[in-house]
Amino acid sequence: MLLGTLLVALGVTFYSQAMLLAGSTAGLALLAQYVTGVGFGGMFFLINLPFYYLAIKRMGWSFTLRTFAATALLSLFATLTPGWVDIASLNPVYAAVIGGSLLGIGLLVLIRHRTSLGGINILALYLQERYGWRAGYVQLGVDMLILGLSFLVLDPDSIALSVLGAVTMNLIIALNHKPGRYIGVS
Numbered sequence: 025m026l027l028g029t030l031l032v033a034l035g036v037t038f039y040s041q042a043m044l045l046a047g048s049t050a051g052l053a054l055l056a057q058y059v060t061g062v063g064f065g066g067m068f069f070l071i072n073l074p075f076y077y078l079a080i081k082r083m084g085w086s087f088t089l090r091t092f093a094a095t096a097l098l099s100l101f102a103t104l105t106p107g108w109v110d111i112a113s114l115n116p117v118y119a120a121v122i123g124g125s126l127l128g129i130g131l132l133v134l135i136r137h138r139t140s141l142g143g144i145n146i147l148a149l150y151l152q153e154r155y156g157w158r159a160g161y162v163q164l165g166v167d168m169l170i171l172g173l174s175f176l177v178l179d180p181d182s183i184a185l186s187v188l189g190a191v192t193m194n195l196i197i198a199l200n201h202k203p204g205r206y207i208g209v210s
Contacts, residue, residue, distance in 0.1 A: 033101035035126030042119035047167025049143030072142035124189030128196030160198025
């Protein structure tokens with residue numbers, strides 16, 4: 025859980041520095057940060073609160089508690105990481121690809137241990153377990169809707185790079201997380 029949330033926090037830091045947008049609840053929190061100036065960590069934590077009901081009902085208390093812990097850790101690490109890593113210059117294309125890769129790998133670590141970062145991830149995991157829909161493809165579809173909201177805030181180049189990052193992240197999940205593969209329980 026620590027490794028997964030640290031990887032995602034670093035990816036979020038790259039995205040935030042380059043003014044890019046991720047998908048899922050992280051994307052909503054980044055978008056809210058750009059609009060309001062309120063930090064990602066607090067926004068991310070608040071946006072996830074309504075999804076815990078679905079998590080309890082559909083995924084159980086154990087999953088929900090792990091997800092709540094991961095969400096809290098990501099909120100904390102996303103707040104602290106910019107103080108730990110000083111980025112003086114960042115190419116936006118690199119930020120999109122490496123940020124998306126870090127998000128995807130971090131989420132993959134969490135998913136394989138029956139944990140998510142809340143929100144849309146809970147919905148995607150539920151649909152995968154219930155109907156066999158691949159979590160990465162569900163996430164990709166929802167991410168495209170969230171990225172559509174970015175047209176109100178970001179310039180077209182940032183939106184295009186955000187799409188590149190979202191595709192990178194979701195392909196990592198879709199190609200590596202398949203039903204029947206190793207799922208650790210912590």
